[in-house]
Amino acid sequence: MQAKEAAERLGITQRMLRHYENEGLLDVGRTLNGYRSYTEVDLRRAGRVRDFIATGFSTREIRAMSACLSDEGAGPCExxxxxxxxxxxxxxxxxxxxxxxxxxxxxxxxxxxxxxxxxxxx
CATH class of the missing domain: 1.20.5 (Single alpha-helices involved in coiled-coils or other helix-helix interfaces)
Structure with missing residues (x-):
């Protein structure tokens, strides 16, 4: 799905999604024409980033806990x-x-x- 729909589903802006990507918190695929293409896995990861930010974590702090952002790290993580x-x-x-x-x-x-x-x- 494209950035607009992804942002709407997450309740954030497209700008925030780009920010997560620029900070190294998301690695989003691209379509042949260069548009970002978000998968369900990307949405879950971005949702976790959003939730950590909402609880006061900086992107630097979240990056240090990147293992907690993947589906494998959805439970207890290193x-x-x-x-x-x-x-x-x-x-x-x-x-x-x-x-x-x-x-x-x-x-x-x-x-x-x-x-x-x-x-x-x-």
């Missing part, structure tokens, strides 16, 4: 579990940092609101 655990730890660290920032903003907001209440009551 290094996949470790990479997923690392990503989860990274997300937890970011979340903790955001929680700290949120708390600091809320404290500052309370201080400012209390200051305004004091000024208004005079």
């Amino acid at each position: 290094g996949g579990l470790e990479k997923l655990k690392e990503k989860l730890e990274h997300i937890d660290r970011l979340r903790a940092e955001l929680d700290e920032k949120r708390s600091a903003v809320m404290d500052r907001l309370a201080t400012l609101q209390n200051g305004l209440a004091t000024v208004s009551s005079r």
Whole structure:
């Protein structure tokens, strides 16, 4: 199938499909006239790439887990579990940092609101 139909089936743009290919995540065949031709295997692989990106992985990180993208790697794959655990730890660290920032903003907001209440009551 051509890129337009492949992109529609995956819910992404043709540009994203080309990006996956340019990043070495997909190796798509070509027709005699040079058009990209996506197979069902290509769609499954591109879907896995899309899903990894949606969960916060960069294309560089996904490339390092390329064994997890093939149909053979659809289950447990070499290094996949470790990479997923690392990503989860990274997300937890970011979340903790955001929680700290949120708390600091809320404290500052309370201080400012209390200051305004004091000024208004005079």
